[in-house]
Structure formats: C-alpha cells, structure tokens
Amino acid sequence: MNKTLLFAFLFIQTFVNAQFSERNLSLENWSFKNSKEKKWLTATVPGTVHLDLMNHQIIPDPFKDENEKKVQWVENEDWDYQTIFNLSEKELKNQNIDLVFDGLDTFSEIYLNGKLLKKTDNMFRKWEIPVKTYLKNGENILQVKFKSAVNVGKDLAEKVPFTMPESPRSFVRKAQYQFGWDWGPRLVTSGIWKEVKLEFWNNAKFENIKIEQKLLTKQKADLQIYAEVNAFVQGKYRILVNNKENVVQLDKGKNTIKLPFVIKTPKLWQPNGLGEQNLYDITISLEKDSKKIAEKTEKIGLRTIELVQEKDEKGKSFYFKVNGNPMYAKGVNWIPSDSFLPRISKEKYQKLIRDCKEANMNMIRIWGGGIYEGDEFYKACDENGILVWQDFMFAGSFYPADENFQQNVELEVKDQINRLQNHPSLALWCGNNEIDEAIVNWGYQKQFKYSKEDSLQVGKDYKKIFHEVIPNAVKKYATSDKLIYWPSSPSIGWGHKESLTEGDSHYWGVWWGEQPFEIYNEKVPRFASEYGFQGMPTLETTKSMFSGNQDIDLQNPVIKAHQKHGRGWEIINEYMKRDYIVPTDLVKYNYVSQLLQSRGMKIAIEAHRRAKPYNMGTLYWQLNDCWPVVSWSSIDYLGNWKALHYQIKRSFEPIVIAPYLQEGLLSTSVINDEFKDYQSVRLSTQIYTLNGGLLQEFDETDQDLKENSVLNYHPLQVKDLVKQEKWNEVFLNFTLKDNQGKTLANTICFLSKPKDLKLSKPNIQIRKISPTEIEVSTDVLAKDVYLMGDTHFSDNFFDLLPKMPKRVTHSKPLEKVEVMSLFDTMNE
Structure with a gap:
C-alpha cells in the first residue's frame, strides 16, 4: 500500500470512530527550493533547510571539519516549501477544517491554493488557521515561503535609533543559540520544524485543558479542570472526566467550562531521590447526542511546590519547598x-x-x-x-x-x-x-x-x-x-x-x-x-569532527574550529598547568582535560x-x-x-562525605539530603601511602545524622597526622557507616594537587566476570582509572585502591578493555 493510500485509510478509520480527527500533512511529499530558483527538490517535514540541502549534497555537513564556514550563505536566502495533497469529498463534508502548524521557523507566508492565509513571525508559536473555504475536492497546493530571519532582523533593527547588542538576533523570535554561542556554531535555520496537520471537527472541539490543584491533603486532592471548548453548534453537551458526567450548555464560539474533580487518598509525585513519581491519567471527553466528538487525556502528578525567600541575618533565602519539605x-x-x-x-x-x-x-x-x-x-x-x-x-x-x-x-x-x-x-x-x-x-x-x-x-x-x-x-x-x-x-x-x-x-x-x-x-x-x-568531549566524539582519516592533534585547525570560546584553549591550558602535568599526546590531553573539568x-x-x-x-x-x-x-x-558526569553522579549522592583542606586544616562534613535520620553513625578515617600501606586509622565519635542536614566534624591539623613533606605520598580514605555497620558513604581525599603526587606505576588487572561485567584491581593506588571501549561503563574515571577490586558493568560486550590512569600522563 503506498503512503497516500495508507494514510487515507487510517484517516477514514479515525473518522468513523469520532467526529474529531487529524491528518498529518508532514507525511505528504514535500519539496523545497531557493526562492530565486525554479527547480523544486525533495524535502523532509519536520525539518530545516540545512538538512534538506545536506540531503541533496548542496552543502557539506557543518558538524564536520571546518564546514561551518562554508554554509553561512544559507541564512541570507529565502526558501520556499510546498506539498500537493488530495482531499476527499467526505473529508470536505466536515463542518470545520483547521490547518495547524506546531512550529514554523520563523518569518513565513502561508498559501493554500494560491491564497495568502497568514504571515508568521515567531518560531515558538502555534499557528491555527480555519481553511475549509479554501480547500478543494481533489488536489490542493500548500506553500510556506520563508524569509531570511537574518535579513528581516536587520530591517527591524534599523527602526531602533541606537545599536542593539547581538543585533539582529534579539529582534527575531527564534532560537537565539542558532546565531552562534561560545559552545555552538552559527547555523541560522529556517523551515517547518514541527508537524503540520489538518484537524477535522464537528459541533465542538477542545481548545485547551488546564488542570489546577486547589487543595492537596493525605485524604484527597481537589482539582479544578478548565475545559476550553470551541463550539460550532450551540446546545447541550456532556463532558465526562474519567467517566464522571457533567451536562453543560455551550454557546457558539469559545467557552470555558469549570469542572471540579476529586482524587481520594492521593499518591504524591516526588522529585528523584525523595520518593515515587506517581502519575494520574485524567481523560476528558465531549459528547453530543450520545456520540463522542472529542477527547483529551492529560497525565498529571500531585505535588506542592513553593519558592521560599525569607530574610535572615545573612541576606535572603532562596530554595524550593516540595510537598512541604525544603529540597x-x-x-x-x-x-x-x-x-x-x-x-x-x-x-x-x-x-x-x-x-x-x-x-x-x-x-x-x-x-x-x-x-x-x-x-x-x-x-x-x-x-x-x-x-x-x-x-x-x-x-x-x-x-x-x-x-x-x-x-x-x-x-x-x-x-x-x-x-x-x-x-x-x-x-x-x-x-x-x-x-x-x-x-x-x-x-x-x-x-x-x-x-x-x-x-x-x-x-x-x-x-x-x-x-x-x-x-x-x-x-x-x-x-x-x-x-x-x-x-x-x-x-x-x-x-x-x-x-x-x-x-x-x-x-x-x-x-x-x-x-x-x-x-x-x-x-x-x-x-x-x-x-x-x-x-574535551570523548575521543569518539572528537574523531567525529573529521570527515576522513586525518592525523588528529591539538594544533589541527578542525579541533580549533570546534572550540567556540575565543580564549578557550588558553584558559584550559592555564588551569591544567596549575593542577596537572600537561600532556602533549592528544589522547592523554583529552583524558586530562576531562579530569580537570x-x-x-x-x-x-x-x-x-x-x-x-x-x-x-x-x-x-x-x-x-x-x-x-x-x-x-x-x-x-x-x-x-565525560569524566564530569561520572563525578556528578558521585557528588550528587544523597549522602556524601565532603572533606575540605585549607591552610593545613582539614574539615570534614557529611551531607544528608534524605528525609531520614540515622542514629549513631560512625566516620572512620584511614591514612594510606599511595602504594597501599596503612599508616594510621581512627574513628570519630559516633553522632546522629539528622534528616536533610549537614554534620560537621571537628577540624584536624593535618601536620599532626602526616608530616607536610609527605603529603604528596599519602591519601585519606573516609568511610561512613550506620549503627548496623552498613556503609552509607565513602570518599578519598588527597593532600596535594594531582601533578605533585608521587604515584607509582599501577599494575591494573581486568578480569572478565560476564559478557557485560568486569572486575578491575590494582597493586598500588591507581588514580583516575579510565576504562576505554565502545560501550558505556557503569563507573569510570575513578580512584582504585590497592587490593580492593571493583566491579564495573558495561552496556554491551567487549573483546578487550583498554585502561589508563593518571600515572601514564605523568611519564610521557
């Protein structure tokens, strides 16, 4: 069955079952052209002109090499899109037919069978146009003619008597990042970037459904549902909310119907880490003469949220209270x-x-x-x-x-x-x-x-x-x-x-x-x-910047073109010198730049x-x-x-140990974001040499860890524990356990910057446990272990302690896992 017949069949099936139906015009055959030219080329909707030009090999992929420079001409041109679709006599018998564009980028004129219907000027708006009187039985031509957003923006800017920064982008209601940012290319697009459809409806249709939570207790949730209905035929209708019936009188035109609805013993929607994400389906149906003519389902969650700003002795608070709890x-x-x-x-x-x-x-x-x-x-x-x-x-x-x-x-x-x-x-x-x-x-x-x-x-x-x-x-x-x-x-x-x-x-x-x-x-x-x-991005993504097999090094103009901050490399290098030995090899530099971040x-x-x-x-x-x-x-x-996301996962754990060394004084805090108390937790500290020798261990006095709080321990003078000249030869291992001996948190603390650590070469062993699990072990401290392979590892860029194997899963089987640690970058 060809595409047109298939969708005609699906449309008729939908029409039989309801008096409201849609036809997705994005699925029709579209074409595009430069407005200066006559030849039409095939296009994809939703899409953008750049993607269509790439598909026809008129422009190169701007993500590759230095191709971004070669495609800048596109933003200065006007582009036309069109499709020819057939409409049946049965479809035309609907009382109302609306043409709906969910997104047009950005300045356009919409024509149907040669008639100008609408001019658009905002990428972020929905455009809905009644078109029944302009449609024909049989063949219809829909055209969207886009003006250059850059040129229109310049014209608008000239009307202001002073120069606006970032002109012309601020005059144009479209995605601002497309004009270039310090992490993104300049690719000012145009096109039908979201779906376009025909909506067929009779008697009445829903314009919008708003659900307001008026009251939320353990016993019930009182909701107010606002059903905005556009009625073509006035009269009595039935509106059902999850099959609960309401009879209403609708006037011709726009109506707003308020419908109370109660959920008994509600289950709350909670943010990640604080509970379940309970969701409810609310289905609102509209009936006329015992026939369902429209229906919408909204999925909601029940929760309260406040932004709390209260004056205190230091200024004013700023935090979110969710379901009554400071989050x-x-x-x-x-x-x-x-x-x-x-x-x-x-x-x-x-x-x-x-x-x-x-x-x-x-x-x-x-x-x-x-x-x-x-x-x-x-x-x-x-x-x-x-x-x-x-x-x-x-x-x-x-x-x-x-x-x-x-x-x-x-x-x-x-x-x-x-x-x-x-x-x-x-x-x-x-x-x-x-x-x-x-x-x-x-x-x-x-x-x-x-x-x-x-x-x-x-x-x-x-x-x-x-x-x-x-x-x-x-x-x-x-x-x-x-x-x-x-x-x-x-x-x-x-x-x-x-x-x-x-x-x-x-x-x-x-x-x-x-x-x-x-x-x-x-x-x-x-x-x-x-x-x-x-x-830097991962090596795989770094390599994807290139269209061919090229020698990749830091001086390659392609890599430089994919750094959009004017002083980006200079700043990275300056910070890297402070904390690390700067590698000359690209692979090692890539790795260390991720560690630095x-x-x-x-x-x-x-x-x-x-x-x-x-x-x-x-x-x-x-x-x-x-x-x-x-x-x-x-x-x-x-x-x-990147290394950062693995670190974020650790740093955002519900319970973390956060030591802080300043001028020889080591302060240790335990942060608990859970809404749960822990009685008599114990913080243990071990001081090890980098080669794994235990020098000293001690426990802090057991204390209660209160919910949603910070527990600060008495600061320690590090020189009383380790001679200062030995700080680059040791690390501290902190472990927090509850009163049952279960580990709640663990972290390692170094007393020197990474570049100053006297690391020994680790003998890192990788043992296969299953096709998607490995065990990693080392004889001496292996700092920032980097597992390499075409897969996602459950953990990576981690510190591995001697004789304490770590199991890591990976998303797909690997023949071999290559490994690197910080030691490898310090001995090029």
Whole structure:
C-alpha cells in the first residue's frame, strides 16, 4: 500500500470512530527550493533547510571539519516549501477544517491554493488557521515561503535609533543559540520544524485543558479542570472526566467550562531521590447526542511546590519547598541537544533525562537561549522526577518592547503555558537568561555610545517585557499552582556581593575570571544556577569532527574550529598547568582535560553542599551539547559520559562525605539530603601511602545524622597526622557507616594537587566476570582509572585502591578493555 493510500485509510478509520480527527500533512511529499530558483527538490517535514540541502549534497555537513564556514550563505536566502495533497469529498463534508502548524521557523507566508492565509513571525508559536473555504475536492497546493530571519532582523533593527547588542538576533523570535554561542556554531535555520496537520471537527472541539490543584491533603486532592471548548453548534453537551458526567450548555464560539474533580487518598509525585513519581491519567471527553466528538487525556502528578525567600541575618533565602519539605536542588543547565532541532528524537530526550536521574539529579534548568523543548522532554522529566526550571527564550542581549513585539511575546507565553503547565515537573517560569546582568554589567551602553535617553529606553523596554508583559501573561494563562515567576537569572550579577547573599547566582569567577578552583569555597551563593568549566568531549566524539582519516592533534585547525570560546584553549591550558602535568599526546590531553573539568566541578559542588541550608541548590553548566565541541558539558554530543558526569553522579549522592583542606586544616562534613535520620553513625578515617600501606586509622565519635542536614566534624591539623613533606605520598580514605555497620558513604581525599603526587606505576588487572561485567584491581593506588571501549561503563574515571577490586558493568560486550590512569600522563 503506498503512503497516500495508507494514510487515507487510517484517516477514514479515525473518522468513523469520532467526529474529531487529524491528518498529518508532514507525511505528504514535500519539496523545497531557493526562492530565486525554479527547480523544486525533495524535502523532509519536520525539518530545516540545512538538512534538506545536506540531503541533496548542496552543502557539506557543518558538524564536520571546518564546514561551518562554508554554509553561512544559507541564512541570507529565502526558501520556499510546498506539498500537493488530495482531499476527499467526505473529508470536505466536515463542518470545520483547521490547518495547524506546531512550529514554523520563523518569518513565513502561508498559501493554500494560491491564497495568502497568514504571515508568521515567531518560531515558538502555534499557528491555527480555519481553511475549509479554501480547500478543494481533489488536489490542493500548500506553500510556506520563508524569509531570511537574518535579513528581516536587520530591517527591524534599523527602526531602533541606537545599536542593539547581538543585533539582529534579539529582534527575531527564534532560537537565539542558532546565531552562534561560545559552545555552538552559527547555523541560522529556517523551515517547518514541527508537524503540520489538518484537524477535522464537528459541533465542538477542545481548545485547551488546564488542570489546577486547589487543595492537596493525605485524604484527597481537589482539582479544578478548565475545559476550553470551541463550539460550532450551540446546545447541550456532556463532558465526562474519567467517566464522571457533567451536562453543560455551550454557546457558539469559545467557552470555558469549570469542572471540579476529586482524587481520594492521593499518591504524591516526588522529585528523584525523595520518593515515587506517581502519575494520574485524567481523560476528558465531549459528547453530543450520545456520540463522542472529542477527547483529551492529560497525565498529571500531585505535588506542592513553593519558592521560599525569607530574610535572615545573612541576606535572603532562596530554595524550593516540595510537598512541604525544603529540597536541596541538585542539577544542571540544558541547551538544545542539536543545532538542527528536528533531529532530536524521543529516544535522545529519554536517554539524557535518564542520565540525569542516574546521576542523582532532581532539577534541570532550560536555558533561555534555546527552545521550549519537545513534549517528550517534559514527559521524561515527569517520569524520572526531574523538576524543570523553565526560562522563557530570551538570553544575553537587549530586547525591543514595541507593541507588535509585546503582543507577539504574550501569545508565545500563552501557547507555551497551554502546552506545558499540566506537567508536574514544571517548577518555575523564569523571564530570561542574563539580561538584567547584561544591562547592568556588560558595558554595552559604553561600547555603542548610548545617550542617556538610549540607556533609559533600554531599561524601560526591559521592565515592560520582563516585569509586565511576561508575568502578566503567566498570571493570565497559568493556573494558580503554576504561578512561580522569577524575572531574570541571575537576579544579581556575579561581581556584586549581593549575588552571594540572595536570589540565584551565575558565578563565573572560575573560567571567565580565571580564579582558581579553590575560590568556589569562598564564593558560595544561596542558589547556584550557573557555573562551570570546559573539558574535551570523548575521543569518539572528537574523531567525529573529521570527515576522513586525518592525523588528529591539538594544533589541527578542525579541533580549533570546534572550540567556540575565543580564549578557550588558553584558559584550559592555564588551569591544567596549575593542577596537572600537561600532556602533549592528544589522547592523554583529552583524558586530562576531562579530569580537570571534573575536579573543578567537584570542588564547587562540595562547597555548595557543605553550606546547606545557606545554599540550597547547585545547577552546573551544562549537561549536553548541540554538536561535537569542546565545552562545559558533562555528556557530549554523541551521548557519551565525560569524566564530569561520572563525578556528578558521585557528588550528587544523597549522602556524601565532603572533606575540605585549607591552610593545613582539614574539615570534614557529611551531607544528608534524605528525609531520614540515622542514629549513631560512625566516620572512620584511614591514612594510606599511595602504594597501599596503612599508616594510621581512627574513628570519630559516633553522632546522629539528622534528616536533610549537614554534620560537621571537628577540624584536624593535618601536620599532626602526616608530616607536610609527605603529603604528596599519602591519601585519606573516609568511610561512613550506620549503627548496623552498613556503609552509607565513602570518599578519598588527597593532600596535594594531582601533578605533585608521587604515584607509582599501577599494575591494573581486568578480569572478565560476564559478557557485560568486569572486575578491575590494582597493586598500588591507581588514580583516575579510565576504562576505554565502545560501550558505556557503569563507573569510570575513578580512584582504585590497592587490593580492593571493583566491579564495573558495561552496556554491551567487549573483546578487550583498554585502561589508563593518571600515572601514564605523568611519564610521557
């Protein structure tokens, strides 16, 4: 059966069973062309013009070699898309037929059978057009003509009497990262990036379903369901909520029906690590004359969430209280996981969010320079207990505030709130990323020679969009239990002392400020929503930057082209010199750069967690990549865990031991994020030589470890334990056990920087246990054991103690596992 006949058959089957049905026009045969040309070429929808050009080998893959430079012409052209589809007489008999585009990128004109239906100007909006009067029985031609977003943006910028930074991107409501970032290429796309469909309906249809949680107790959950119904025929209808019937009178046009619904003895939705992610299906059906004409199912979770900001002696708190409990937020920042958005599969979303769960995270911040992610992203967060800090899509620039822009933004907010707000994972709406800071701290006004009036206008425009238009729209369209709005992240720039005493903080003294990692111990904010350090991607991903078999070294221009920070290599090298011996071999350099990144983030996270409850959240920058690149990510573009992600998993354990050495004084803290008390826990310390000899061991006095708390032990003078000249020859092993002898946490502490350690060559043995499990052992300390192979290891980049074998599973069988340790980089 050919594609057209198959979908016609499926459509008819759907139509027989309901008076509302859809036809996915993305599945029709599409074609595209440069608007200057006549020849049409086959296209894929959803898609982007770059992907279509690549498929026809008109442009090379911009992810390979230095090809990004060769494709920049694409952004300056206009592109046309079209499809020809057949419509049956039976389909035309429906009372209403709507043409729906879930996403158009970005400036387009939509034509149906030669008739201009709509002009679009926002990648983040849904476009719904009644088209019954324009359709014909038989052949219909649908065309979407895209204007260059760069050229339109430039035209809009010229209407402003002063120069806007990052122009023209801030005038264009599309994914800002496409214009290039310090981790991503410049690939300004256009195209039909989400599905397009025809909706056929009769009598009435659901426009939107909002579910508000009015009250939540152990006995019941009181819900208010808002069913927004568009009625073509007025009269009596039945609305059923999980088969509970309500009779309503609908007027012709838009109706909002309020439906109370109760769930008895509700099971709560809990963040990862704090309980189960219980979900409920709420099915709302619409009937007319005993026939079902529309139906929607929403999957919800029952939970309460508050953002608590209370003044104290040090400033003002900033933390999330979930289901009545103060939650320490452990998580990460998210960017789009591809430069070409239609390539992001459901499987990729699911894997990356499972990787967050496996690394003990409970929150993810969607950064404001990307997109409102696909439905599968939020579904995965719901299922895995990952709360979502949702930025609106504005980042690092100044934005206009003329009436057209205001209206466009409000409708964008409406569409996204309607789509996302029923998800239990959604925790907070944030106005933007770093725009308040850009206005105050980045010196654009001086750079572009603003007059006093220009500067006042920028401030006025900022307040209009982020303190009026967006929060008013959130209040208008979101239910009361989804009303947490935060205007800008960070609330105060990292150069100001208040950034550490209130609000959320982006601390970039490390990396941008080139401060040592140890500064993290001093610069501890109330909530760290962004900080980070770069590391290379895995070797597999590094090799994927090349189209052929080339000799790969650090001076290769291809590798340099895949580092988007202007001083990136220089900064990495400077930090590496501080802590490691810098290898010249690419493989070893790749390995050490990952260790360096991991070391920096470990120091930061432990400093944040030790400061609990002063600090109640740590979201590092960043989880993922949009292409193969040297970046701040912990998981590279191909989905491989870098050393950082393995360390994050350890650092985010519910119970951790966090020793801190400063000026010879060793302080040790135990952090418990569980809502569970442990009676009489025992912290044991062993001091070993690097070769495995036990020098000393002692136990701290047994103490109770309270729920959701930090237990600080009395600091020790290290010189009283080990002579200072021997610090580079020893390590400390800490073990925490409960009163039954069960190990709750374990960690190793070194007294010297990695480059100063007097390591011996380890004899690392790997024994096969099963096709997907190995045992790794060593005769002397093996620092930062790196298991190499085309598989995912359950643990990697770990310190292996002498005569203490470790079992590691891997995702698929391997003939051989190669291994490296830090010693190998110190003896090139």
